Amino acid sequence: MKRFTRGAETVTALDGVDLRVRAGEFVALVGPSGSGKSTLLALLCGWETADAGSVTYGGALAGRRADTFGWPELALVPQALGLLADLDLADNVLLPARLTGALAASRPRAGELMEAFGIDHLAARAPHQASLGEQQRVAVARALLLGPAVLLADEPTAHQDRGHADLLLDEVVGQARAGSAVLVATHDEVAWGRADRVLSMRDGRLTEGAPR
Secondary structure (H helix, E strand, O other), rough: EEEEOOOOEEEEEEEOOOOOOOOOEEEEEOOOOOOHHHHHHHHHHHHOOOOOOOOOOOOOHHHHHHOOOOOOEEEEOOOOOOOOOOOHHHHHHHHHHHHHHOOHHHHHHHHHHHHOOOOOOHOOHHHHOHHHHHHHHHHHHHOOOOOOOOEEEEOOOOOHHHHHHHHHHHHHHHHHHHOOOOEOOOOOHHHHHOOEEEEEOOEEEEEEEOOO
């Protein structure tokens, strides 16, 4: 459960959510804006703390290991994207590798992802010199770079045309097939169709299946 206080009002953002995403599974999380999807992802990645209940990874309580999680264990594509303004786009993609000491070994994969997403020719540009859609592709490439055990993505195709959205989904699905647990919050019905499971969220509550 997760509640927020807004003035004199208490808002229940998540209520009785019971969710398990298995290794090798791609789960689409759908629902209207304000239904709690982003709050759930923020709680799962450790940006928010549950008021009741717990989050576990591989049987270990996340709250006890949050300081040890790195990009190989848990990667996130936030709606705000979170690119670093003082790094060019290639270095933004390579950031997880730099932080984990795997820079040299990861350069080929970074190049593959940037080429697949049509952003390889933008490698030396700063984030502000790229479109929002291009920045989003950089953020997805960054999250995929090290093949994380858990991949969380919040509306990763929101700023893409259909062609680029499909390219992103190809890689996300491929990451699940490679063994990652993948949870994607999305309004993209094409993504729903490619997911192993679809979960609907409304008013902070989670149900199986796409909304009707």
